[in-house]
Amino acid sequence: METATAPAKQSNVFRNKGTMELRLSKNERRLVMSYMYVAFISLFIGGLMGLLQVLVRSGNFELPWGINYYTILTVHGVILGLVLTTFFIIGFQNALMGKTVGYSKKQLNWAWIGFAVMTIGMIIAAITILVGKANVLYTFYAPLQAHPAFYIGITLVVVGSWINAFVNFRQFYMWKKKHPDEKSPLLAFMVVINMLMWLIATLGVATAMLVQFIPWSLGYKNTINVLLSRTLFWYFGHPLVYFWLLPAYMAWYAIIPKIIGGKIFSDTLARFSFILFLFFSIPVGLHHQLTEPGLDSTWKFIQVILTFMVVIPSLMTAFSMFATFEITGRKKGYGGLFGWLKHLPWSDVRFLAPFIGMLAFIPGGAGGIVNASYQINTLVHNTIWVTGHFHLTAATTVVLTFFGIAYWLIPHLTGRKLTKSVNRLGIIQTILWTVGMLIMSISMHIQGLIGGPRRSAYSDYGGTAQATEWGAYQMAQAVGGTILFIAIVLMVYIFVKMIFFSPKGEEEFPIAQEEDNAEPTPRWTENWKLWIAITLVLILFAYTVPIMDVIQNAPPGSAPFDWPIGNS
Template sequence: MELEALERYKQDNRLPLSITKRESRLYMSYMYVAFIALFVGGLMGLLQVFVRSGHFQLPWGIDYYQVLTVHGVILALVLTTFFIIGFQYALMGKTVGISERQRRVSWLAFWTMTTGTILTAVTIMLGKASVLYTFYAPLKAHPAFYIGLALVIIGSWIAGFVNWHQLYTWKQKHRGEKAPLLAFMVTINMIMWFIASLGVAATVLIQFIPWSLGYAETINVLVSRTLFWYFGHPLVYFWLLPAYMAWYAIIPKIIGGKIFSDSLARLSFVLFLFFSIPVGFHHQLTEPGIDPTWKFVQVVLTFMVIVPSLMTAFSMFATFEITGRRKGFGGLFGWFKHLPWKDVRFLAPFLGMVAFIPGGAGGIINASHQLNSIVHNTIWVTGHFHLTVATTVILTFFGVAYWLIPHLTGRRLTESINRLGIIQTIVWAVGMLIMSGSMHIQGLLGAPRRSAYSDYGGTAQAAEWGWYQMAQAVGGAILFIGIGLMVYIFIKLAFFAPKGDEEFPIAEEEEEAPATPMWLENWKLWIAITAALILFAYTIPFMDIIQHSPPGSPPFDWPIGNS
């Protein structure tokens, strides 16, 4: 009873809540799956770069595209989704609390997602679903692959409903108060995820499952690709926004500072909600069947997302400078030199921030009409994804894991583990610099993506590309060492580190910052604007796609060589 009274006192006074052992088991379950996925997916990535080097063949008749599918699905979908949902549950539990009923429903979400993951993984491992993580038609997988994907999506929706109900319950007890910043951010991210994943759920349930079961003879490929990329681009921001949560609200605490502006942080997330969904056509710029005018409209909307990205960069470096100068570090860059470089909780996310500078520039190139035609379908795009997702996002997730895992398991981040974490971070950054850099250069030379070395080994360009293939193999090997180190650190923090209390760092806002206006929590307005932008960007072109589809839409009547 005393513990319950203490938690009520914390909630009434806006203090971080305690995470119980039952909650920790729930949150850690998501982390276990995420780090298993990291090891499996990383191993598949290592095999890929070895094959592409031209000096290694897969044993036992394993197909290259089977390995490529495992790598993409396990890392881009399973690792990210499980880590994000586990992390967001922890943020919500710490800021607004979780009831017993909400916790039980959260387990339902976990087991639904896990069942779907197992179904999907088994079909890929058996060679029944070598369709890559984009699973474009006319490539057809076993029905269990699509059913598994649908279960993963449904499980994530259940998790989103729990998060929304957590905030709703908190608001009922704190009428007229602004929601905690991290709870606000989680809510935005799950709204975006739910709206975006309606597209991939529609194409899987209405098109792919009936087609794979034999109930439909044909599939409209352009419809399926349009629905996928309606989902595929905001998927990138579903990965990225949890990293932004850590940057905005957790990193300031780690460096001994405060949040620069609560209002700016919330506004940037609202803008991400607006401009991350109605932009899928910029992944389809080379495809026929879509009016160029609507492609242009969506490219313009794509560039709008630069605004909240620059707001985030400004906010973070303002926090760094204010904190450093407050500690007495003068000069033009004195504050920069005295950031806590020896704290892996800061170093890993900071290197992720740095990687997002060239990653964001590459994204502008990919979304541009003329420049996209140069790099489209080359391995440049693969290098871009490895800069954004596999460096910016994953390094930030690693930085979160260094304090979140011991906090949940009742252990401590020791000096020795911190040093090993710094080594792991540097290894990862070096490996990714070599691998992603060589991918970008090779892409500019015209090397295709999604192709094994043997597919073009006899061409005149193969010799020129060969050096970059070898560099990718070297970078991939270094990255796999980084994966091994991270899995070891995870196991150490989860089971063997000394018992203790690790801080759950949540920063406070600067005292001088202007008060956050309540209109920033006008959820009905934000959702209505998002829906209006989506309808504006998709209604007419989607009607055109349906109206002008060829009779019967046979699957091989459409080009399939696009992103």
């Protein structure tokens, strides 16, 4: 008589049990909303500073009350580039972790501590900038020197984010411990990748702060190694861009499919693309320093090559998203070459805002290729082209996706409904943002190509003839910036309305599932020791020799980490 035998266990793939979505507790919702409050207050303040900048550069407006242009420029860059993004991202990721792997009471307490440290640091840095003691711009390049409180505040923001990172790592570890043979939730996996990248990248800026800037600003050192400080900043500065971008990718891969009534195209592809971003987002910072002397051109070229490697996961993401759109449309019966495209939910702001963000990443990515293309970079380096590129990638792709997330996340956290009227206002806001950004960004790109400088308040820089040539583009930037500020005011109004005035109810936290016939996800996707080891090897390969050169070849008579700069 034959006896039934259990099927052999597959050792190379995970068992697909399907992960149950958890319900966010009241305290978890309060934590995430605390991050959202800071983020949207930052949006308004930073947006107002941006409006003032474009008005000044138009040549037809002067700042009142003796306000320094470089103060508002610093506020705009720091509060939008660092505060808005970091607070929104960590708040969003905390929501994802609470929904997929959950919090213990101790983990939640530490998450609150992380928020408190970040907020204290943000307040210290913001006050220092606002009183005019830190007009050092978003990059805080030496030999520009800020008050020590600015550097201490920024350092506290980083330390607070580290606390949140370790909380996320602990949550993920404890979930894996309880589910040893199961695939981790995709969104939790993505959060861990992003926070791992952030932790490694911020070691550069933390080192610069603790070893160079804080002792120098306190008067314990009279000198600073300028090139080393810039190299450490850009070791952090480029992965910062991907720290902004990967949460948008999380929404694209795992949330947008649910909103359009579809499923995730490929869990394995999504995980592998994030692994590739971890590899190639950090060892590439020298492509921001292509025009700086003191760095060997060979290593610049190597990092340019590594920079171009991020094209691969970007194209993987584009393929995955449009495959999801097409498969979903065809399952709903929409035929023809582009029938599926016409029937996407264009009237749903939760889809429309992120989709326009996706489209903006096409010219944004093309501009990034120019910026990283060695000799071509010399044409646009330190021109307002770079600012236009920044506003296409960070301020359109990322921010519009964040807005799209907010339209369902805020009602979900506050127990409100996304009403038709709010959805309609959201579509208007999205269109205003898109139009304003197109006008402003295109004019910045064109002015950059004819030599218009970035970071400068002087619209007549270069003489009367040059000012005349730039005038139309600067006026266009003022028009675009004004439309953008109107969109910001409308977004803040929508934010307040969703929290306090929308009818009470339950709004979905949309997380898509895999296709029913999806291939099992291989176990190698969660070989964390290997991925971290490869990342560190690439970083050591790309940075060891350049940093050793910068330290060893400092000017004669200066300490290895210092560079005499007189009384600057």
